[in-house]
Amino acid sequence: MATHDIHELKLLFSLFDVDHDGHISQDEIKRLVQVVSGHPWTEEQLAAFMQLTDTDTSGDINMEEFTVMMNQYVPTSTLGLRDLFNTFDLSGDGYVDKQEFEKVTKEKGNELNQDQIDIFNKIFQQDENSKVTYEQFIDGATEVYKSLKFN
Template sequence: MSADEPTKPSPSLYTPNIDEIKKVFTRFDTNNDGKISASELIHVMKSLGSQTPDQQQLTQTMKTIDTDSDGYINLEEFTRFCIGNEQHEEDDDGGIKELHEAFEMYDLNKNGLISATELHQILTRLGERCTVDDCVKMIKSVDSDGDGCVNFEEFKKMMASNGEGAS
């Protein structure tokens, strides 16, 4: 996958498009070396609402995202993680564990649903400029049961369709 390939922007629960992912990546790459280190990842996890992660959480997160195992998260790895690209997953569960972890990052009140308010809080922490109304629209686009929230099944379907380039 080259950086020159065209990418079709598509709304997701992470960020609306590749340019937004790059902005988020740059924000967390605090020393501007083009990669996120384990120490920078701590700040990412804290900004996403986690308490200071313990060494095991940090190691597991690095292992999940750092697919080339060089000890750093580069833009390609970060992008792949954000858009839910599962073609590089090595787990025998087809990446469900990672999807569930991503879902749980947004489910701030741990009720099994991502509300527009929760989505807004996370995107704001990531430096995105969006309104709660924008988040309501994002959720509406994937909310198949009409409850105004995204459950894990809807999240999985959305991530699968993003991976296929479907709308």
């Protein structure tokens, strides 16, 4: 099985690690699943996921556990960054425009990570009428990741 690019995994991890403590908590996992899939997990689903992924039984997911889980269970063609972008791309045209962004943040704002919102806001501040491409989203996520200091 092909493995994911470690750079993309680090970017994805940093976007899901809402409090930037170097771990993805169960609450952050719940929020992530809700945002990407549109459906919340049951407590049973969350417990099964944690049992599978949290190999050190710490109660959260560290970068090493995240990498193993992604490489073992998530096909390289379905890396979560694309899914996250698609959450905002309501029309499916490959771009996120200001209206789509505002609609998603209005409907799912309390479920979103502030970093995810800031990536789009920064691009829209540069040009209110611009459409954000997946590549621009990745560039913005890279800037967020580079600014973080993990414990």
